[in-house]
Amino acid sequence: MDNREIAAVFEKMADLLEFQGANPFRVRAYRNGSRRLQDLPDSIAVLVEQESDLTKLDGIGKDLAEKIATLVKTGSLPQLEELLAEIPEGVLALMRIPGLGPKKASVIYKELGVETLEQLREACEAEKVRDLKGFGAKTEKTIMDGIALAERAGERVYWATADEIVQRIHEHLQNCKAVEQLAVAGSYRRGRETVGDLDFLVDASDVASVMDHLGEFDDVADVIARGDTKMSVRLDSGMQVDLRVVPTESFGAALQYFTGSKEHNVVLRSMAKDRGLKINEWGVFRVDGDNEEYLAGAQEADVYAALDLPCYPPELRENRGEFDYTSKKDLPKLLELDDLVADLHMHTTATDGKQTIREMVAAAQQRGLKYIAITDHSKRVTMARGLDADRLRTQWDEIDKVNDEVEGILVLKGIECDILEKGGMDLPDDVLAEADWVVASVHYGQNQERQQITDRILGALENRWVSAIAHPTGRLINKRDRYAVDLEAVMQAAKANGKLLELNANPARLDLDDVHCARAKQLGIPIVINSDAHSIHGLDVLRYGVLQARRAGLTAKDVANTRSWKAMSKLIKRG
DNA sequence: GCCGTTTTCGGCCCGACTGTTTTCAGTCG
Numbered sequence: 310m311d312n313r314e315i316a317a318v319f320e321k322m323a324d325l326l327e328f329q330g331a332n333p334f335r336v337r338a339y340r341n342g343s344r345r346l347q348d349l350p351d352s353i354a355v356l357v358e359q360e361s362d363l364t365k366l367d368g369i370g371k372d373l374a375e376k377i378a379t380l381v382k383t384g385s386l387p388q389l390e391e392l393l394a395e396i397p398e399g400v401l402a403l404m405r406i407p408g409l410g411p412k413k414a415s416v417i418y419k420e421l422g423v424e425t426l427e428q429l430r431e432a433c434e435a436e437k438v439r440d441l442k443g444f445g446a447k448t449e450k451t452i453m454d455g456i457a458l459a460e461r462a463g464e465r466v467y468w469a470t471a472d473e474i475v476q477r478i479h480e481h482l483q484n485c486k487a488v489e490q491l492a493v494a495g496s497y498r499r500g501r502e503t504v505g506d507l508d509f510l511v512d513a514s515d516v517a518s519v520m521d522h523l524g525e526f527d528d529v530a531d532v533i534a535r536g537d538t539k540m541s542v543r544l545d546s547g548m549q550v551d552l553r554v555v556p557t558e559s560f561g562a563a564l565q566y567f568t569g570s571k572e573h574n575v576v577l578r579s580m581a582k583d584r585g586l587k588i589n590e591w592g593v594f595r596v597d598g599d600n601e602e603y604l605a606g607a608q609e610a611d612v613y614a615a616l617d618l619p620c621y622p623p624e625l626r627e628n629r630g631e632f633d634y635t636s637k638k639d640l641p642k643l644l645e646l647d648d649l650v651a652d653l654h655m656h657t658t659a660t661d662g663k664q665t666i667r668e669m670v671a672a673a674q675q676r677g678l679k680y681i682a683i684t685d686h687s688k689r690v691t692m693a694r695g696l697d698a699d700r701l702r703t704q705w706d707e708i709d710k711v712n713d714e715v716e717g718i719l720v721l722k723g724i725e726c727d728i729l730e731k732g733g734m735d736l737p738d739d740v741l742a743e744a745d746w747v748v749a750s751v752h753y754g755q756n757q758e759r760q761q762i763t764d765r766i767l768g769a770l771e772n773r774w775v776s777a778i779a780h781p782t783g784r785l786i787n788k789r790d791r792y793a794v795d796l797e798a799v800m801q802a803a804k805a806n807g808k809l810l811e812l813n814a815n816p817a818r819l820d821l822d823d824v825h826c827a828r829a830k831q832l833g834i835p836i837v838i839n840s841d842a843h844s845i846h847g848l849d850v851l852r853y854g855v856l857q858a859r860r861a862g863l864t865a866k867d868v869a870n871t872r873s874w875k876a877m878s879k880l881i882k883r884g
Numbered sequence: 885g886c887c888g889t890t891t892t893c894g895g896c897c898c899g900a901c902t903g904t905t906t907t908c909a910g911t912c913g
Binding site: 333336370371407410412442443444447536537541566577581588590 | 885886887895896897898899900901902903904905909910911912913
């Protein structure tokens with residue numbers, strides 16, 4: 310069993326226990342454990358084999374450690390089987406309906422025998438739900454709407470997609486005269502690869518006019534809730550937007566609070582409590598009996614300063630070790646978009662790109678890049694009319710001409726060479742040897758067994774002419790799972806062979822992800838952030854890669870293409 | 885179920901909003 314499978318078991322345990330009405334802190338312990346495993350770059354199965362002490366992991370105690378060992382050794386968990394014998398699995402889907410939590414879902418199951426979403430809809434249509442204790446006609450309607458919603462959307466969108474919506478709402482709210490300060494918080498601000506909803510924060514005294522203004526935004530489908538300080542709306546796309554309106558003295562505290570993450574805030578508030586302080590979205594307070602004295606809250610940094618902590622970059626606020634940094638000078642200076650001076654993975658009209666070499670070069674130069682690599686597909690990628698040796702050499706002649714013509718930017722002769730299904734590279738070594746830069750990647754045979762696909766990539770890493778592995782997991786967020794590759798083995802081989810690993814900045818890829826980039830940093834493997842552009846517009850995705858890198862805690866030093874080509878090529882063992 | 889310099893029991897972040905209630909439970913973030 311791999312980490313994700315074990316994490317999924319714990320998540321299911323948490324759902325089932327919650328449904329049963331178990332101690333909420335026990336439920337949380339399972340969720341924390343699940344999350345801890347997902348954030349772990351090392352293979353849990355390997356740790357169990359080596360008889361490592363799993364209780365050293367934060368959030369994993371004696372009990373969860375034993376359950377992990379059981380799962381690894383037997384592939385199943387008796388306690389999970391017992392729970393599933395008591396509760397039909399379909400019932401868990403009920404809890405995912407907005408407005409239905411464990412308590413209400415449990416009542417519906419026990420009183421009406423409802424086990425599926427279809428049965429739930431029938432019960433609502435028959436108006437049976439409204440007669441249950443604690444329910445009413447409005448709740449019944451909320452549930453009906455929730456079912457339709459769950460069927461329609463419910464998926465988190467790419468950060469890039471969220472960003473487009475954010476920009477439009479931001480502009481709309483800016484036009485409201487009552488708005489003094491405006492910020493976007495939540496997972497969007499933390500730069501997560503996907504975003505579930507949007508949190509807008511406004512400093513204004515005239516609350517009603519701000520809420521009215523949001524209600525007038527073109528895409529608002531309906532208003533879910535509206536109170537004295539908080540309003541929630543749903544857009545036509547299904548995206549939920551929350552708005553909080555707070556006074557100036559609370560703006561920083563609210564920004565801190567709504568940026569999260571939840572796990573980060575739990576730790577922060579607990580630390581405050583130890584000091585006799587209380588942190589909420591209204592500010593930092595000194596608690597003395599029934600008295601609460603306001604200490605800070607206007608600026609976000611003031612909230613952290615009240616606990617003698619540095620103001621953490623939002624990307625690090627996941628309770629994944631950021632609290633180890635106790636002063637500003639300890640904080641890593643995270644990578645910024647301007648640090649990137651090169652983009653070493655892009656396509657042209659020679660294969661499946663939309664623009665010519667010259668067009669791509671001009672666009673790269675406009676974006677301030679100092680050097681780029683043209684890396685069209687190799688011949689195996691027949692759908693994209695991949696290049697054979699002859700066509701590739703013709704392209705390289707063209708690149709020589711371009712380099713003679715343009716100034717201020719260097720164009721490298723590159724190739725995205727496929728790693729073949731049976732192993733080995735799609736082009737012979739003597740051709741690869743003539744390239745300045747070779748990214749190796751898997752496009753075919755993605756469903757192979759772990760060992761086979763891992764061996765293919767290890768083979769590529771042992772090829773003396775390969776520079777880097779592109780999109781090392783092949784995942785497409787929300788669309789396609791990563792291949793079964795053993796990434797730890799890949800990283801060890803990259804380290805041993807002096808190769809780079811790519812963080813592909815395409816918003817649907819973003820692999821290596823934050824957890825694995827952090828692991829690569831630990832091992833001292835330089836990351837190269839590339840656009841994989843298939844058009845001029847495609848060059849603009851680098852900023853998404855930068856966000857992912859920041860979440861991994863990467864600095865300019867950890868990223869290869871922040872260096873000059875001369876300095877960068879020294880990082881790679883090639884030839 | 886986890887955790888520990890008030891440590892092996894007794895805590896575990898905190899508040900807004902809604903609907904169904906006559907003072908609060910459930911849900912959400």
